[in-house]
Amino acid sequence: MSFAQKTFSIFKRDVLLFILNIFTSIVIARKLGPELLGIWIIILLIPGYAEAFGRIKFDLAAVYFIGKKKYIENEILYHLNIVAITTGIFIVALIFIFKDYINQLLFNGEPNNLIFIYAILPIIPLNFLYLNYSYLLISREDIKYYNYMIIIKAIIDSGGACILLLVFDLGLWSVLMASVLSVLTALIFGRWRFNKTNINPKRIFKLNIGLLKEFFNYSYKLYIGGLISFLNIYLMKSFLSIYMIPEKVAFYSMAQDRATLLDKLPAAANVMLYPVVSKSNQSDSSKSTAKAFRIILILGTLSSIIFAILIKPLVYIMYGEPYLPMVVPFLIVLPGILIKGTTSLFVSYFTGSGRADLVMKLSIFPLILQLILGFILIRYFGVFGAAFSFTLGMLFFSILEIFFFLKLSKNSFKDLIPESSDYLYIYNFFKLKFFK
Numbered sequence: 001m002s003f004a005q006k007t008f009s010i011f012k013r014d015v016l017l018f019i020l021n022i023f024t025s026i027v028i029a030r031k032l033g034p035e036l037l038g039i040w041i042i043i044l045l046i047p048g049y050a051e052a053f054g055r056i057k058f059d060l061a062a063v064y065f066i067g068k069k070k071y072i073e074n075e076i077l078y079h080l081n082i083v084a085i086t087t088g089i090f091i092v093a094l095i096f097i098f099k100d101y102i103n104q105l106l107f108n109g110e111p112n113n114l115i116f117i118y119a120i121l122p123i124i125p126l127n128f129l130y131l132n133y134s135y136l137l138i139s140r141e142d143i144k145y146y147n148y149m150i151i152i153k154a155i156i157d158s159g160g161a162c163i164l165l166l167v168f169d170l171g172l173w174s175v176l177m178a179s180v181l182s183v184l185t186a187l188i189f190g191r192w193r194f195n196k197t198n199i200n201p202k203r204i205f206k207l208n209i210g211l212l213k214e215f216f217n218y219s220y221k222l223y224i225g226g227l228i229s230f231l232n233i234y235l236m237k238s239f240l241s242i243y244m245i246p247e248k249v250a251f252y253s254m255a256q257d258r259a260t261l262l263d264k265l266p267a268a269a270n271v272m273l274y275p276v277v278s279k280s281n282q283s284d285s286s287k288s289t290a291k292a293f294r295i296i297l298i299l300g301t302l303s304s305i306i307f308a309i310l311i312k313p314l315v316y317i318m319y320g321e322p323y324l325p326m327v328v329p330f331l332i333v334l335p336g337i338l339i340k341g342t343t344s345l346f347v348s349y350f351t352g353s354g355r356a357d358l359v360m361k362l363s364i365f366p367l368i369l370q371l372i373l374g375f376i377l378i379r380y381f382g383v384f385g386a387a388f389s390f391t392l393g394m395l396f397f398s399i400l401e402i403f404f405f406l407k408l409s410k411n412s413f414k415d416l417i418p419e420s421s422d423y424l425y426i427y428n429f430f431k432l433k434f435f436k
Helices: 003-054 058-067 073-097 099-107 111-120 123-139 143-166 172-196 209-243 246-279 282-318 321-343 345-352 356-381 383-409 420-434
Strands: none
Touching: 003 073, 003 099, 003 111, 003 123, 003 143, 003 172, 003 209, 003 246, 003 321, 058 073, 058 123, 058 209, 058 345, 073 099, 073 123, 073 209, 099 111, 099 209, 111 172, 123 143, 123 172, 143 172, 209 246, 209 345, 209 356, 209 383, 246 282, 246 321, 246 345, 246 383, 282 321, 282 345, 282 383, 282 420, 321 345, 321 383, 345 356, 345 383, 356 383
């Protein structure tokens, strides 16, 4: 399969999962209502922050080192799992120790919500292990089974939540139980696939301090950059969870999450671009990145126009009138999602080229901008202020990424402007896929 075909395969999977997620969100939103939905979204911030702060990105670094043939897979896997289990248990212990403070911060100390904090904790170490096997499959470019792994997780998460909600009427426990079970099942599948296709039967159960040092020296840049990028995306949700009632958090979160459909294509391209850049020379990798940017810019712009036109009737039909307040925030964050997703390809270029430090450094500035804008605008404009803060932060981040990509790759700005050949490439690709 070509790069485009593999990317399209991942994109089809992501669109399928997005549709499944939309269906599930309709059931959850209508069954729980804005208030309980807002509580669930706030609860999900806990594993989200746990991953951002506790996952030190050895899994992502593994793709780079495997691509460079520095270490064998079994040795890398052993160290990945040791690190994942250790950090996962440590994060869970910290959350348990500071549970009362977290409950006070997120739920104003409401004691009934403390049990939900306990219930979400198992997902943290399980997710760390799940990500290990995901990235190992990516490093092999085993996209078919990587897709299966993601699909299994999504189907059990969505299907389980709907069954438990509609049949057993378990409320928030439905989505909690389905979330934990989905990660566990996908982890088991990913481990099975890795072991089945492992060509090296030798198992390694000995710590390699040199490997850990080399991984840390590379991954700490990814860690800090990933942490800052996470804050860039989720900072506004966090502010709203502190300053606003759960309903407001739900409206903003749904607006941002629905707009992330635009992210599916660049996310699919990034999955394939990272290992490609890691294995290519500078000239080839910069050309591949620039072409991918132009293609995704065209498709993303067309898609965003369609979304902007259809969002209001779709919200009314799917979620009902109580959720119409999400429409305006959706329109505000849409440009931010578009430009963030398109320029995210440069993150794969920086990382695959051994310049992961740039991701870390560049992410700081939009985060500072969002902190300042969010603190001011949310207090005066609520959800709209959060949406504006997010979009302006992403726009600033994207400008920085474009500038440094051009500087490092020696390309010109003209190389990022879509050409007639790009439109023809898209036309021929879809013609081949759908009208052959």
